[in-house]
Amino acid sequence: MLHCDTLIAPQWCAPVAPANGLLSDHAVVVNDGRIADLLPIAEARLKYQPSVFIERPGHLLIPGFVNAHTHAAMTLMRGLADDMPLETWLGKGIWPVEKRWVGAEMVRDGTELAIAEMISGGTTCFSDQYFYPEIVAETAVDLQMRVMVGTPIIEFPTAWASTIDEYLNKASDLVHDPYADHPLVSTCFAPHSANALSDESFVDLRVLADQLDVRIQMHLHESTIEIERALKKDGQRPIGRLQKLGLVNTSLLAVHAIHLSDAEIEIFAESGVHVTHCPKSNLKLASGLAPVAKYRRAGINVAIGTDSAASNNCLDMLEEMRTAALLAKAQASDAAAISASDALRMATLDGAEALGLAHETGSIETGKWADLACVDLNRLHSQPLYDPISQLVYTARAEQVTDVWVAGRHQLDKGRLTQIDTASLLARCNEWRDRFASSTN
Amino acid sequence: MLHCDTLIAPQWCAPVAPANGLLSDHAVVVNDGRIADLLPIAEARLKYQPSVFIERPGHLLIPGFVNAHTHAAMTLMRGLADDMPLETWLGKGIWPVEKRWVGAEMVRDGTELAIAEMISGGTTCFSDQYFYPEIVAETAVDLQMRVMVGTPIIEFPTAWASTIDEYLNKASDLVHDPYADHPLVSTCFAPHSANALSDESFVDLRVLADQLDVRIQMHLHESTIEIERALKKDGQRPIGRLQKLGLVNTSLLAVHAIHLSDAEIEIFAESGVHVTHCPKSNLKLASGLAPVAKYRRAGINVAIGTDSAASNNCLDMLEEMRTAALLAKAQASDAAAISASDALRMATLDGAEALGLAHETGSIETGKWADLACVDLNRLHSQPLYDPISQLVYTARAEQVTDVWVAGRHQLDKGRLTQIDTASLLARCNEWRDRFASSTN
Numbered sequence: 001m002l003h004c005d006t007l008i009a010p011q012w013c014a015p016v017a018p019a020n021g022l023l024s025d026h027a028v029v030v031n032d033g034r035i036a037d038l039l040p041i042a043e044a045r046l047k048y049q050p051s052v053f054i055e056r057p058g059h060l061l062i063p064g065f066v067n068a069h070t071h072a073a074m075t076l077m078r079g080l081a082d083d084m085p086l087e088t089w090l091g092k093g094i095w096p097v098e099k100r101w102v103g104a105e106m107v108r109d110g111t112e113l114a115i116a117e118m119i120s121g122g123t124t125c126f127s128d129q130y131f132y133p134e135i136v137a138e139t140a141v142d143l144q145m146r147v148m149v150g151t152p153i154i155e156f157p158t159a160w161a162s163t164i165d166e167y168l169n170k171a172s173d174l175v176h177d178p179y180a181d182h183p184l185v186s187t188c189f190a191p192h193s194a195n196a197l198s199d200e201s202f203v204d205l206r207v208l209a210d211q212l213d214v215r216i217q218m219h220l221h222e223s224t225i226e227i228e229r230a231l232k233k234d235g236q237r238p239i240g241r242l243q244k245l246g247l248v249n250t251s252l253l254a255v256h257a258i259h260l261s262d263a264e265i266e267i268f269a270e271s272g273v274h275v276t277h278c279p280k281s282n283l284k285l286a287s288g289l290a291p292v293a294k295y296r297r298a299g300i301n302v303a304i305g306t307d308s309a310a311s312n313n314c315l316d317m318l319e320e321m322r323t324a325a326l327l328a329k330a331q332a333s334d335a336a337a338i339s340a341s342d343a344l345r346m347a348t349l350d351g352a353e354a355l356g357l358a359h360e361t362g363s364i365e366t367g368k369w370a371d372l373a374c375v376d377l378n379r380l381h382s383q384p385l386y387d388p389i390s391q392l393v394y395t396a397r398a399e400q401v402t403d404v405w406v407a408g409r410h411q412l413d414k415g416r417l418t419q420i421d422t423a424s425l426l427a428r429c430n431e432w433r434d435r436f437a438s439s440t441n
Numbered sequence: 442m443l444h445c446d447t448l449i450a451p452q453w454c455a456p457v458a459p460a461n462g463l464l465s466d467h468a469v470v471v472n473d474g475r476i477a478d479l480l481p482i483a484e485a486r487l488k489y490q491p492s493v494f495i496e497r498p499g500h501l502l503i504p505g506f507v508n509a510h511t512h513a514a515m516t517l518m519r520g521l522a523d524d525m526p527l528e529t530w531l532g533k534g535i536w537p538v539e540k541r542w543v544g545a546e547m548v549r550d551g552t553e554l555a556i557a558e559m560i561s562g563g564t565t566c567f568s569d570q571y572f573y574p575e576i577v578a579e580t581a582v583d584l585q586m587r588v589m590v591g592t593p594i595i596e597f598p599t600a601w602a603s604t605i606d607e608y609l610n611k612a613s614d615l616v617h618d619p620y621a622d623h624p625l626v627s628t629c630f631a632p633h634s635a636n637a638l639s640d641e642s643f644v645d646l647r648v649l650a651d652q653l654d655v656r657i658q659m660h661l662h663e664s665t666i667e668i669e670r671a672l673k674k675d676g677q678r679p680i681g682r683l684q685k686l687g688l689v690n691t692s693l694l695a696v697h698a699i700h701l702s703d704a705e706i707e708i709f710a711e712s713g714v715h716v717t718h719c720p721k722s723n724l725k726l727a728s729g730l731a732p733v734a735k736y737r738r739a740g741i742n743v744a745i746g747t748d749s750a751a752s753n754n755c756l757d758m759l760e761e762m763r764t765a766a767l768l769a770k771a772q773a774s775d776a777a778a779i780s781a782s783d784a785l786r787m788a789t790l791d792g793a794e795a796l797g798l799a800h801e802t803g804s805i806e807t808g809k810w811a812d813l814a815c816v817d818l819n820r821l822h823s824q825p826l827y828d829p830i831s832q833l834v835y836t837a838r839a840e841q842v843t844d845v846w847v848a849g850r851h852q853l854d855k856g857r858l859t860q861i862d863t864a865s866l867l868a869r870c871n872e873w874r875d876r877f878a879s880s881t882n
Contacts, residue, residue: 078824082831083780117822283767284835286776313835314822319760326724335727339524381558381755381839383519383867384874390523394725394754398822399840426824433825 007050010061017363033408058378064124065317066351069305073110121398122373150190194238217253274354281307293337303354448491451502456805474849499819505565506758507792510746514551562839563814591631635679658694715795722748734778744795
């Protein structure tokens with residue numbers, strides 16, 4: 001018998017890769033934080049002696065979700081400014097609060113709330129874009145959550161940095177130390193959007209990103225206003241400008257990417273650009289419907305992200321995945337446009353691929369980190385059960401996520417967060433709410 | 442002190458009418474199944490002596506949801522045939538199973554599963570359209586749920602009836618007896634769609650509906666194919682044909698109503714037709730995006746329904762209401778198109794209005810039935826809390842519904858169904874699943 005740390009025996013397992021199908025009565029063997037084996041339960045019982053044996057009848061085990069776009073700290077602004085057009089939302093709701101309150105402590109508490117919600121809903125990795133990325137990384141490490149932190153880069157002074165040089169220096173510092181080869185943290189550059197930087201700054205950024213081998217994620221073609229303004233200012237659409245500046249390549253994560261011409265879709269496909277689709281935020285801010293089925297058919301990798309809780313208002317990848325699947329069908333006028341299996345892959349492995357982490361997470365394959373979520377399908381509203389993956393995508397709610405492991409650590413144990421003191425967290429959130437509520441107009 | 446059956450003291454109350462706002466620290470007094478009073482908790486404590494006193498700090502009390510369009514028994518086909526275009530879904534998934542298995546017992550079990558799910562999610566009234574409506578009504582009465590049963594009317598033989606006369610006779614029997622003036626059950630006629638009946642049958646139906654004073658609900662302008670076929674067959678669009686036959690009036694519930702011309706919108710508004718919006722089903726079957734903000738601006742009453750669990754796949758009015766609000770924003774390119782308060786009203790009082798029950802349910806007003814739902818907002822993903830109604834609409838999940846009353850009966854008590862043996866129910870559902878799974882092609 002071989003020793004292993006944990007043996008997980010769900011009723012079904014959807015490994016996503018190498019095949020995106022369903023396994024029944026298989027066990028996942030976890031050792032040293034990684035997936036050591038995936039084999040029939042009967043064989044596993046004979047072969048392995050686990051320290052911990054987890055049996056979950058009626059449950060489906062899936063790779064943990066990759067939430068490919070968040071502004072985690074903004075979870076403290078959940079519901080602060082709803083039902084407002086984008087400009088009002090920013091101008092009256094978000095910016096006054098950010099100007100007054102963004103700081104290390106706010107980012108720490110907001111990120112902790114976000115991580116608590118994400119783990120509870122089966123997310124094991126998130127790609128963040130906010131001020132104080134070093135605090136986001138620190139908080140994720142403290143709570144043992146996987147993160148790709150995006151360092152903000154913008155051509156005006158904020159509490160975090162003043163000049164473009166300071167932004168770039170701080171960003172490259174973070175890449176080097178202490179997060180080179182960290183088991184949980186990776187880094188990327190996150191200029192806010194194409195209009196946030198001059199041509200010169202984008203060129204500097206590209207050179208630096210190439211040197212450091214990090215990705216660049218930014219909001220891109222999120223709204224028609226953004227494109228119209230760029231046309232007026234630069235005489236070209238943002239994607240065209242970025243292409244000329246050498247940024248349209250496999251290192252680019254285009255977040256939202258709602259309004260693309262056919263030529264731009266072709267450019268993205270040929271260049272290997274990744275798209276992060278944020279369906280609920282796109283609906284709530286009335287930004288539009290991204291034609292993701294068309295993108296996928298063209299060969300573009302499409303990840304799924306919740307965006308911030310201030311424009312969603314959840315960090316719930318089950319609901320986000322469901323919305324992505326449903327919306328794609330209507331957008332494409334084709335009920336088969338995105339299947340349940342497609343949606344699960346987008347929310348896991350395709351997200352990992354977009355973050356450059358597909359060799360480490362996003363599927364239940366031997367050698368990858370044991371980033372896993374177990375979902376109870378034995379609930380009234382998931383019954384009767386014909387197809388577990390279909391039921392997961394079209395019916396499951398976050399409360400059905402019973403267990404979550406990040407790098408093999410049991411982060412959610414029968415619905416209970418093991419690393420987070422939720423009473424203390426909620427008390428701190430209420431303090432921030434009182435401060436923020438006094439700052440909105 | 443006055444005696445009362447139940448005193449409910451939530452932290453907040455959203456009565457929806459007469460004002461669609463928020464009350465803090467108010468109590469609802471329930472007596473003989475009806476709302477006897479709504480007043481500040483401090484005053485209620487001095488004035489009333491309740492048999493049962495329910496305190497719910499951190500909870501929001503709302504009118505129970507009105508699910509304005511279901512095919513409850515089809516809950517047994519949840520997930521039986523996903524990711525298929527409408528024609529394939531019907532031809533290969535649904536119809537073979539219905540042909541083989543629809544009967545009184547199947548309708549009873551499926552309806553019980555639907556009611557269990559609906560009560561668990563805060564729904565206290567549903568408008569159903571399926572075969573064996575007498576069994577739907579009987580099941581609802583057994584489980585003490587409010588229902589409007591729609592009697593199927595279609596010009597071909599099914600297990601329930603053979604000729605149009607038999608359909609109409611069975612339908613009018615049900616209206617008369619035993620459900621005239623029943624406290625929980627009302628009835629309506631439910632021809633499947635405009636192409637299901639000849640002109641003559643529609644005229645007979647209208648005369649009968651007028652005599653009996655019942656509503657007519659039908660799928661109408663759900664798909665472009667439906668409209669194209671009607672143009673080819675009748676030389677006119679279904680709404681135009683129904684208008685000439687005298688059916689376009691305040692008694693008509695147009696279900697789906699996705700594809701309306703501006704002229705048709707005007708006709709609906711002027712005639713007082715009610716629209717039942719089924720956003721998730723419309724997405725899943727790729728039927729299209731109904732411009733509901735436009736309808737409401739034109740003055741059309743818009744209710745919300747889940748449609749069947751076979752094309753949704755949930756009967757979850759919280760998620761349906763959220764999807765309706767989010768989708769309307771994107772559809773109208775206006776983030777303010779449907780506010781959280783608007784969405785709550787659509788899912789409650791506007792639904793009751795569509796069913797002709799606005800004098801009996803749909804808001805927390807003295808004299809109406811005590812059809813109520815209590816929602817716990819003290820969860821991580823609903824925090825911090827700036828606006829309870831906004832948080833309800835944009836973040837709440839069915840698991841947060843802790844208590845539900847239908848006509849004053851405590852149907853869900855701290856998350857536990859009081860009238861339904863869920864173990865026995867799930868066992869019966871599994872038997873149906875095994876039967877159905879053997880019938881699909």
